[in-house]
Ligand SMILES: NC(=O)c1ccc[n+]([C@@H]2O[C@H](COP(=O)([O-])OP(=O)(O)OC[C@H]3O[C@@H](n4cnc5c(N)ncnc54)[C@H](O)[C@@H]3O)[C@@H](O)[C@H]2O)c1
Ligand SMILES: N[C@@H](CCC(=O)N[C@@H](CSCO)C(=O)NCC(=O)O)C(=O)O
């Protein structure tokens with residue numbers, strides 16, 4: 001079939017709206033009509049050329065929601081008409097990683113996904129006979145996409161696509177990092193570095209679990225108002241203090257119990273670790289840093305009880321947890337609407353990237 005997509009021909013260049021050829025679903029695959037997709041900082045990271053796994057031409061996008069149009073042979077858990085959220089972290093429930101119960105990082109299709117291919121090592125997308133790569137196994141910047149069955153969460157049919165698409169990455173990543181990765185307890189003091197589409201969801205998660213002080217740190221003062229609305233109790237602008245680490249330590253009487261880095265800046269990752277409490281502080285890295293970047297600190301920071309952890313997709317097991325998070329939204333337990341600051345048609349997708357780069361949007365959502 002033919003469909004429309006925003007194609008990334010090469011790094012650093014704007015996306016180009018094209019008619020692309022899309023082959024139907026093969027065994028274990030599902031054809032999905034994408035109804036809406038958010039634009040995440042990670043799409044920009046890959047488009048910028050900083051991603052070692054970035055390959056071109058590709059159809060980016062990993063924060064979508066849509067409807068099943070067709071299923072390939074052997075697909076047992078989904079049927080035409082089902083509402084779904086594509087998962088860049090699948091959940092096969094059979095691989096060593098899934099069975100370990102220790103991680104959400106299902107590895108069943110990770111190798112081919114990282115090469116922009118479906119599990120049988122081919123692409124379903126092409127233009128004028130030349131293959132176009134998939135991205136993160138989802139490619140939601142296309143009106144139609146083909147996704148493995150194990151990488152789709154079935155969601156309730158009354159959930160609005162233009163809001164719950166954000167659960168496909170940002171909402172789950174932020175709230176999940178608090179609940180599933182750090183397991184923040186009521187009364188804990190939390191520091192959140194970077195108050196964008198991810199950090200604001202960390203704040204929302206910290207508020208949900210009953211954290212005490214929730215300290216937000218951002219160089220963009222315009223982020224303060226929204227962050228307070230979501231539960232931030234204190235704000236630090238790094239440009240206005242001598243030392244961010246000292247500022248957090250002072251505010252918390254010794255250091256944050258948990259900190260979250262939601263920027264992708266390795267200098268800030270160090271600050272986030274070092275502002276946590278001696279003996280038990282945990283710092284969770286969420287931000288994605290460019291190829292070749294490395295983190296450093298004095299080993300003494302770890303010897304004295306601080307811990308560094310990372311979190312991908314908030315530690316969520318997508319097929320199990322995403323439908324629950326959709327329920328939280330539908331039950332009014334989490335706020336997504338206020339974080340979606342801009343809605344655009346596909347033709348304006350590059351404007352969405354510009355809004356993000358200028359710090360003007362929290363989430364821009366493309367509605368097909
Ligand atoms: N681990 C995961 O599963 C996962 C999932 C989604 C996104 N990410 C990553 O998380 C990061 C944040 O994504 P986002 O969509 O929220 O981005 P965003 O652009 O919406 O937000 C980033 C925020 O950081 C602030 N910032 C930039 N430099 C800063 C500094 N030096 N000190 C303090 N604040 C600073 C910006 O002003 C902005 O508010 C990105 O690196 C993205 O790739 C990771
Ligand atoms: N390809 C990148 C890795 C980027 C990365 O860390 N991605 C996160 C999700 S970001 C969503 O916005 C992730 O899930 N990582 C685990 C994984 O990719 O298996 C690089 O190589 O730097």
Ligand SMILES: [Zn+2]
Pocket residue numbers: 040041042043062063169170
């Ligand atoms: Zn993302």
Ligand SMILES: [Zn+2]
Pocket residue numbers: 090091092093094095096097098099105106107108
């Ligand atoms: Zn698995």
